[in-house]
Amino acid sequence: MKKLVFLTGAGMSAESGISTFRDSGGLWEQYPVEAVASIQGYERDPELVQKFYNERRQQLGSVTPNEGHKLVASLEDKFKVSVITQNVDDLHERAGSQHIIHLHGELMKATSSRNPNDPNCIVTLPADNPVIHMGDKAKDGSQLRPFIVWFGESVPMIEPAIEEVSRADILVVIGTSLNVYPAAGLLNFANSRCKIYLIDPNPVPYDPSLGIHHIMKGASKGMEELCQLLVNEG
Numbered sequence: 634m635k636k637l638v639f640l641t642g643a644g645m646s647a648e649s650g651i652s653t654f655r656d657s658g659g660l661w662e663q664y665p666v667e668a669v670a671s672i673q674g675y676e677r678d679p680e681l682v683q684k685f686y687n688e689r690r691q692q693l694g695s696v697t698p699n700e701g702h703k704l705v706a707s708l709e710d711k712f713k714v715s716v717i718t719q720n721v722d723d724l725h726e727r728a729g730s731q732h733i734i735h736l737h738g739e740l741m742k743a744t745s746s747r748n749p750n751d752p753n754c755i756v757t758l759p760a761d762n763p764v765i766h767m768g769d770k771a772k773d774g775s776q777l778r779p780f781i782v783w784f785g786e787s788v789p790m791i792e793p794a795i796e797e798v799s800r801a802d803i804l805v806v807i808g809t810s811l812n813v814y815p816a817a818g819l820l821n822f823a824n825s826r827c828k829i830y831l832i833d834p835n836p837v838p839y840d841p842s843l844g845i846h847h848i849m850k851g852a853s854k855g856m857e858e859l860c861q862l863l864v865n866e867g
């Protein structure tokens with residue numbers, strides 16, 4: 634079986650009703666990114682940051698995976714699939730994908746403010762009330778915080794992600810503006826035989842020497858086209 638690796642961003646979940654960050658009307662137009670998605674922002678105003686992610690979690694309960702997520706999962710019948718996602722939602726999981734690397738954390742999890750990457754401190758929030766209150770404590774006694782990789786923090790899952798990309802026969806990038814590093818740099822780890830596809834309805838800046846096949850469509854229609862293109866592979 635060929636190894637098929639997906640790298641997904643906010644555009645993957647746009648058709649499920651979750652706003653992207655940088656498109657017009659995106660989240661970073663409504664909230665200053667440094668206030669709600671940086672470690673300095675959290676240190677300055679933890680209540681505001683907790684409120685922001687409590688709201689994101691509430692929204693997640695009311696959305697479902699779209700056709701694109703489902704088609705990504707369906708390709709596991711024919712390929713060895715792994716999904717590297719910058720998204721903190723759980724829509725790939727809910728669509729049935731089995732091997733998922735979350736580069737930027739997971740919305741439904743919480744962790745320690747002192748040691749965010751300590752596996753003993755990472756907990757899954759209850760699905761029926763996924764809220765973190767100020768005063769809720771992690772196992773190490775520190776304030777419980779969202780399990781999100783904020784700007785200014787390390788990205789521990791980048792190493793396994795590089796490993797996956799470097800072994801890919803086919804790499805499919807969906808719905809990311811490739812603005813945020815180190816995730817955006819993952820394309821450079823594809824080996825020279827790896828075929829790279831990009832699904833995004835808008836132009837995305839990438840290195841033309843990578844020979845990328847750009848399917849200029851949204852995630853669901855783009856995945857339908859990709860499945861046709863891959864029909865003789867596997």
Ligand code: OAD
Nearest residue numbers: 642643644647653654655719808809810811813835851852
């Ligand atoms: P962006 O908001 O930067 O980019 C979204 C991309 O999705 C753009 O290229 C859009 O053209 C594309 N898009 C829009 N609608 C789409 C659709 N229906 N189908 C497919 N693509 C569509 O989001 P990311 O690149 O994911 O990190 O942002 C990267 C990181 O920046 C996020 O993980 C987040 C943010 O700050 C943190 O919060 C830590």
